[in-house]
Amino acid sequence: MTLGEQFKQLRHELGLSQPELAELAGIEQSYLSKLENDKSVPSNEIFRSLLKAFNLELSQFLKRFDLNTCRGQLSRIPDIDNWLNxxxxxxxxxxxxxxxxxxxxxxxxxxxxxxxxxxxLFSEVRYQYESQGVVLPGEPKDIFRSWSRLIAESGEEHRRLHLKKKIEMAQRKDVKYQLIREHLGPHFTEQVSGGIRVYQLDKQEQVPRFxxxxxxxxxxxxxxxxxxxxxxxxxxxxx
CATH class of the missing domain: 4.10.860 (DNA Excision Repair, Uvrb; Chain A)
Structure with a gap:
């Protein structure tokens, strides 16, 4: 719909005759007729007067148009051109x-x-650390592997002490594992009641994570x- 056709449509919607609308807008009826028949394009001031007579905001008026097809005609009015820009x-x-x-x-x-x-961000490698038991204060950290080397005596006394120590270490043996995502090196220690636990890296495995x-x-x-x-x-x- 063209600019003139919209003027005519709006006038009909308000139930106004051309003389009545012309009087409200402060223009000649003959000029309004030219506008409605697209024989002329209103100046910026007259366009504002018509909008006031229609009691419409500029944005409300332009919603009635397909701006893709009517832009050329509408842009000839400065207020519309500025709004479109x-x-x-x-x-x-x-x-x-x-x-x-x-x-x-x-x-x-x-x-x-x-x-x-x-x-x-989320490693899928899991490390298993193993501890043989609690290392008592004063004992070497690898006591569960090196205890036999600590017995210096030889002969029958050596065999007796070796057997006694073997039984003791077997009784003290309390294997525990820790499965963790972080690599803490070949071994790490943990303070526990009565001494420390030495955890040795036992293995690592790939475990998918959701x-x-x-x-x-x-x-x-x-x-x-x-x-x-x-x-x-x-x-x-x-x-």
Missing amino acids: RQQLQQGQRQRRYLYACSGLIVLAVTLFYAGFSTL INALLQILAVLLFSAGIMGFVLERKLFKH
Whole structure:
């Protein structure tokens, strides 16, 4: 619908005749007739007078138009041209923010996928440390392996002490394990009641973690959303 057709439509909606509308807007009836028949385009002041007569804001008036087809005619009125330029500028800003957001989703998706795939944030290696028992104060830390070397005597006395120590160490043996994600070196000590426990690295194993799979799934979803955003961009921001 053209500018003149909208003037005529609005006049009919208000139930006004051409003379009545012309009087409200402070213009000649003949000039209003030219406007309604698109034989003339109103000046900025007359356009404001017509809007006041219609009791409409500029934005309300322009909602009645397909701005993609009527922009050429409407832009000849300075108030409309300024409004359209502001809207175009704001839409351009919104479009840039939208594209930045889509790009950000893709970058975030790639980062999350790499983090999940490489187990960079959440290691899937688990270390098993073993302790043979409690090391008493004054004893060497490897007492459960080296106790036999501490018996210096030889002969029958050596065999008697060796057997006695062997029984003692067997009774003291209390194997415990710790499964941890952090590598603490070949061994570490832990203070316990009566002495310390020395934990030796026994083995390490690969144990999948759900969080890494979740990161990869989330990455695929975000990547898809980012790509879909670029696909829909032209439909969402029609010029």
